[in-house]
Amino acid sequence: MKHLLFAIPAIMIFPAFPAALPGTGLEWARTHAEVPAQPLQESVKVAFPFENKGNDTVEILSIHTDCGCTGAELKERVIAPGERGAIEVEFKFEERTGHQRKVTTVTTDAGPEPVLLVLETRIPEAFAVRPQLTQWQPGEIPDRREIEVEWRHELEIKHLKIKSRETWLATEVETLEPGRRFRISLIPEEIEGQTAVALGVEATFEDGRTATLPAFILVHGD
């Protein structure tokens, strides 16, 4: 019974100390970060702090990211006992949307097991373009079609324009709800063969920022 009484506080205290991950010699404050992203945000930067709680110097041998869109920075590669540091991971969104998971792999001279630093986020669309793809089916005479642009956040869209180099496709922009909803009419001329293009729907917001989303057009060949 006495043993049990000693064991209970030990069990309670144990999880309060983050364990040094296998083979690294470093103790990480966290290896997983879930960060929110706002509309129009272009990137996120997250620090993964660590501390060398061992008695030996630890050298970080390699830092590998699983995507060209992710960069990792470290000030000091050699970490003395008791020294603290952090690996800063920056994820540039580029044209990504939705849930994203980026993994940075860290190896040290303390052991063969790498540490995986995971950054997760959900990137909201800058604004909604519906439908994202307008198609004219095989044999169909290309008639006038419409797409809608909608924005439901604080800032208003001051100006919306279509960027296109397609001479066979005329476009018209109409405001349905000022600053919030727009209709784009697509008026194609007759064309031959299968054709696919991306129009750039460029929104300029009240604060001067701009965002461009694609509207894809596909005319199927016969």
Place this chain on the structure above:
Amino acid sequence: MGKPPAWRIHVLILVLPVPLALLTAALQPPPVEIREPVDGVVGVSEAATWETEPLWIDARSTSAYQAGHIPGATLLNESDWSALVPGVLRHWRPGRPVVVYCGDAGCQASEAVARRLRELGIEPVYVLEGGWDSWKRERR
């Protein structure tokens, strides 16, 4: 006429809704069969048996694609989404299956690209199990 006893009123309250409930039940549409969603993953050997040659989509980086890819595969990654999607659409026709792959079993890019192709309205879209590594192993 005297006031009906309280127990009769209670019985009426209990019995009156029964015909209404039976009528509602009779007018209900037949239950819809709920099926498990298709997980959308396909293996190399299974894709090889398909009647229609799938449209292969390489969701890796441009440099990885240039270093080697499945013959006939088209590059499509999220870094350069707007510029690359038209290249895929030019090769796609309704009904042609699309198979997306990335580097290996642990990569995430193929899932993300497959999701966005489905959002465009393209179907069916599958993810290649094991990715490029699996293709190289099985086609050796």
